[in-house]
Amino acid sequence: METKQLNSNQKQAVEMPLGATMVIAGPGSGKTFVITERVRYMISHLQCQPQHILVITFTKAAAEEMKGRYLKATHQTGVTFGTFHSVFYRMLRKADPNRYALERLISEDKKRQVIEKIYQGMDTGDAYEDFIEVFLGHLTLMTNQLIQPKYYNPDGISKEVFLKVFNSYEQYKERHGLFDFDDMLVHTYYLLRNDPHILTFYQSKYKHILIDEFQDINCVQFEIIKLLSSRHTDLFVVGDDDQSIYQFRGAKPEFLLSFEEYFNPVQKIILDVNYRSTPNILRYSNSLIGYNINRYEKIMHAAHIEGDKPIVTYCEDAKEQASLVLKEILKLNAAGLPLKECAIIYRTNIQARPLIEALRTVQIPFIIKDAMVTLYDQWMTKDILAYLHLAYNIEDSERLLQIINRPTRYISKLALEDARKKGGNLLKNLLESDLLSRLQKDRIEELIFNLQRLKTLTLKEAIPYIRHTIGYEKYLIEYAAYRKIPSEGLVNMLLELEDSAREYACVEEWEEALYAISMSVKQSSRQKGHDALTLTTMHSAKGLEFGAVFIIDILDGVIPHSKSLSDTQVEEERRLFYVALTRAKERLYLYIPKNRYQKKAESSPFILETLTPKITLKEGDCIKHKMYGQGKVVKLDGSKAFIRFKNGQKVVDYMYCIKHHLLSREEKNESSKDKQKR
Ligand SMILES: Nc1ncnc2c1ncn2[C@@H]1O[C@H](COP(=O)(O)OP(=O)(O)OP(=O)(O)O)[C@@H](O)[C@H]1O
Numbered sequence: 001m002e003t004k005q006l007n008s009n010q011k012q013a014v015e016m017p018l019g020a021t022m023v024i025a026g027p028g029s030g031k032t033f034v035i036t037e038r039v040r041y042m043i044s045h046l047q048c049q050p051q052h053i054l055v056i057t058f059t060k061a062a063a064e065e066m067k068g069r070y071l072k073a074t075h076q077t078g079v080t081f082g083t084f085h086s087v088f089y090r091m092l093r094k095a096d097p098n099r100y101a102l103e104r105l106i107s108e109d110k111k112r113q114v115i116e117k118i119y120q121g122m123d124t125g126d127a128y129e130d131f132i133e134v135f136l137g138h139l140t141l142m143t144n145q146l147i148q149p150k151y152y153n154p155d156g157i158s159k160e161v162f163l164k165v166f167n168s169y170e171q172y173k174e175r176h177g178l179f180d181f182d183d184m185l186v187h188t189y190y191l192l193r194n195d196p197h198i199l200t201f202y203q204s205k206y207k208h209i210l211i212d213e214f215q216d217i218n219c220v221q222f223e224i225i226k227l228l229s230s231r232h233t234d235l236f237v238v239g240d241d242d243q244s245i246y247q248f249r250g251a252k253p254e255f256l257l258s259f260e261e262y263f264n265p266v267q268k269i270i271l272d273v274n275y276r277s278t279p280n281i282l283r284y285s286n287s288l289i290g291y292n293i294n295r296y297e298k299i300m301h302a303a304h305i306e307g308d309k310p311i312v313t314y315c316e317d318a319k320e321q322a323s324l325v326l327k328e329i330l331k332l333n334a335a336g337l338p339l340k341e342c343a344i345i346y347r348t349n350i351q352a353r354p355l356i357e358a359l360r361t362v363q364i365p366f367i368i369k370d371a372m373v374t375l376y377d378q379w380m381t382k383d384i385l386a387y388l389h390l391a392y393n394i395e396d397s398e399r400l401l402q403i404i405n406r407p408t409r410y411i412s413k414l415a416l417e418d419a420r421k422k423g424g425n426l427l428k429n430l431l432e433s434d435l436l437s438r439l440q441k442d443r444i445e446e447l448i449f450n451l452q453r454l455k456t457l458t459l460k461e462a463i464p465y466i467r468h469t470i471g472y473e474k475y476l477i478e479y480a481a482y483r484k485i486p487s488e489g490l491v492n493m494l495l496e497l498e499d500s501a502r503e504y505a506c507v508e509e510w511e512e513a514l515y516a517i518s519m520s521v522k523q524s525s526r527q528k529g530h531d532a533l534t535l536t537t538m539h540s541a542k543g544l545e546f547g548a549v550f551i552i553d554i555l556d557g558v559i560p561h562s563k564s565l566s567d568t569q570v571e572e573e574r575r576l577f578y579v580a581l582t583r584a585k586e587r588l589y590l591y592i593p594k595n596r597y598q599k600k601a602e603s604s605p606f607i608l609e610t611l612t613p614k615i616t617l618k619e620g621d622c623i624k625h626k627m628y629g630q631g632k633v634v635k636l637d638g639s640k641a642f643i644r645f646k647n648g649q650k651v652v653d654y655m656y657c658i659k660h661h662l663l664s665r666e667e668k669n670e671s672s673k674d675k676q677k678r
Helices: 008-014 031-045 060-074 084-095 108-121 131-144 159-176 181-194 196-205 219-228 279-289 318-334 349-362 379-392 397-403 413-421 426-432 438-456 459-469 472-483 488-501 507-527 567-581 605-611 654-677
Strands: 021-025 053-057 080-083 208-211 235-239 267-271 311-315 342-346 366-368 533-537 546-551 584-593 622-625 629-637 640-645 648-653
Touching (some): 031 060, 053 084, 060 080, 084 196, 084 219, 108 131, 181 196, 181 219, 318 349, 318 584, 349 366, 349 488, 366 507, 379 438, 379 488, 397 426, 413 426, 459 472, 459 488, 546 567, 567 605
Parallel strands (some): 021 235, 021 267, 311 584, 366 533, 546 584
Antiparallel strands (some): 622 629, 629 640, 640 648
């Protein structure tokens, strides 16, 4: 039995009568505790049979933890614990053991290989550098949303190529009688929808369904749950709309927000006591998330006593930031905080590079939570290295072929093949080729000239030369336009490369350092189980907690990410930052570099929101209007506020009032101080 006591809201959630129940549970509010206690209560007080209870979680680790805690508390078997995938897979296997035998399941690695082979066999040239990544993302998103391929628009790649690869992949699976992880969900949906006997069987088997992290549910999962629970409505879901951060994978917090409509009548309870963070940390996270509009209103209260105030540090750049963060971690570690209680959290993997570089010199063991493609393994790095090496060995055909059309020099495949067959110096052969026009040859001469120039430059000068004079950055921008994707991500990667080279004297030294970083990233997984510092993206930090959390690069364009332009996207970014803030137990450090990639950077608007709680208007509040002077709010209606001024009532924009409300409040404070003095 768990030694801790349920608080009053937890107890209320646990002891709800059977029926559709929604528990909105903020960070650190004890979701696992509530679910395991609820299962116990259902069996001991609500006469539920363990074999009729199904508990679904999102990760295998969560399912195991939940099951472990439940078994420890009750020693009673019979309840089914599992992830959506494992539960649905069991259903498929039971329905058709041969079709869904384990050996017919394509692993994610194998799936990638098959798709890569299909794509390469299609001869679309090198038009899409990261096709496989983008394709796989779209495939999952499309399947999770139950969208027919012909109606799906894959941004960033051509629909025609997407459909071709998709159809070939489907045919491959059919020919070999295989299925993959995405299929598990879709196939279960069709199985239950099309076979009433099977559906009835599972509706009677799982009379009570409990789902954790419901904010992450996607369309196909939701549809299956609707099918399973249509006979009865004993559905107990726990989630936090403020921690929904997987919309890019098809998760829809709307399902949590509209749960009440689907399963009406719904019993609802909010868990708002946080057992993880100090009140000071919670004040910051509450303030930030208060700026989201599309959410269940809740303010988390701390169960702990006050701790240190979060520390906001402005630093020069990423290099200084890395050194300050590591210095602080070493200090905390020397004072007794284990490294495994420290985490550095960032928005995207690319930001980890300066940290890993600094970590190599201070020798702190670390674990990287995400599968990371380091700079060394990026296609763009290979292009830049190809230019730098070619400058010293102009006869290196492989490297020449890599960059000959980057930027485009209009050299056809045919001309390249022909020049290659002749053997010897490829550039010379191209200059003598009958298959190339004068214009194309001019471009090759220009390339030779530029390679000779490159040889005379230092590494620090060479990369900007490739970027601007050779036109590599322009090529990236054109490539992004062709792909219909924002160019910023590619250009930032190039800037990151330039930044990483700045410290090295020559290309060999730089290449060696990039390789060493890539190796240390690969080896970092070996630190698991040891006392090691965690490096993680905000996404992968979800569900974790640490004594000290360091959030870096809190800059506009980084968080919220420059890709996130719509209000909905900015809200998702805010939730992401909220997840990062709420990982901290005792100490929270926020870092804002003044410069990024040698340019002045703006701090993230989220910093201000974290430090200044949102102001809301109430009837009776005073505002000061530029034209009408002082007035009092008499009524609020959506974006409009009705204000009584000296000269009568006027309708004023709500946001205007918010802005000017602050002013009047300060003035009010001042005037009350004045009055007191008098
Ligand atoms: N009533 C309680 N009394 C004391 N401690 C509690 C209580 N309820 C939960 N806790 C503790 O609070 C901590 C946070 O709980 P848990 O990990 O379940 O949070 P969570 O709700 O899943 O958080 P998040 O969504 O942020 O990951 C755990 O260590 C848990 O044991």
